[in-house]
Amino acid sequence: MTNNDVIKMKYNAILAMNRKNVIGRKNSIPWYIPEDLNYFRRITQNQVVIMGRKTFDSLPNGPLTKRINIVLTTDPSNYKEIENHHEGMLYFIKYEEIEYLLNKLEADIITKQIYVIGGSDIYKLFYPQYNTIHLTIVEDTTTDEKDVYSPFNEDDLIEKGYVEKYRESIRKSEKSKYEFFHVIYEK
Numbered sequence: 001m002t003n004n005d006v007i008k009m010k011y012n013a014i015l016a017m018n019r020k021n022v023i024g025r026k027n028s029i030p031w032y033i034p035e036d037l038n039y040f041r042r043i044t045q046n047q048v049v050i051m052g053r054k055t056f057d058s059l060p061n062g063p064l065t066k067r068i069n070i071v072l073t074t075d076p077s078n079y080k081e082i083e084n085h086h087e088g089m090l091y092f093i094k095y096e097e098i099e100y101l102l103n104k105l106e107a108d109i110i111t112k113q114i115y116v117i118g119g120s121d122i123y124k125l126f127y128p129q130y131n132t133i134h135l136t137i138v139e140d141t142t143t144d145e146k147d148v149y150s151p152f153n154e155d156d157l158i159e160k161g162y163v164e165k166y167r168e169s170i171r172k173s174e175k176s177k178y179e180f181f182h183v184i185y186e187k
Contacts, residue, residue, distance in 0.1 A: 010131035
């Protein structure tokens with residue numbers, strides 16, 4: 001992998017948002033949909049996930065298991081890297097060092113997909129480099145002054161040349177009040 005390969009690597013995004021493009025509230029997910037959490041786990045397990053420090057801090061159980069976790073932060077020295085944490089790895093780096101880290105991890109990531117998992121600034125940082133975007137649309141219009149919003153919506157994706165490859169019918173969660181559906185866009 002050369003230095004230019006990191007730029008050419010195909011990044012994917014995976015996120016859930018409501019009809020007002022809300023993706024977060026008070027440093028957590030504003031809804032509880034177990035089926036979507038299972039979908040997220042199934043898609044990202046055994047892959048590489050890239051997130052911001054706030055997203056990492058919001059994870060209730062620490063690093064995501066069975067994944068290489070890369071956390072972008074302005075001050076990585078505040079955190080400790082962990083290898084083999086529940087069959088996963090955890091790295092804290094500055095954005096400027098991501099190319100170096102991905103080159104260092106070449107043997108570990110050569111067969112893996114890279115998923116950007118939030119927050120808003122991190123999604124924006126890699127947009128429009130995404131090859132695939134996995135969206136969960138939650139049938140909810142609730143907003144709050146402290147909400148965090150997606151840097152793009154479905155219209156933006158189409159404008160940027162993404163094509164809808166899959167859209168499921170709206171379904172109601174069996175364990176919560178929310179209705180939702182998954183959509184996949186590809187470039």
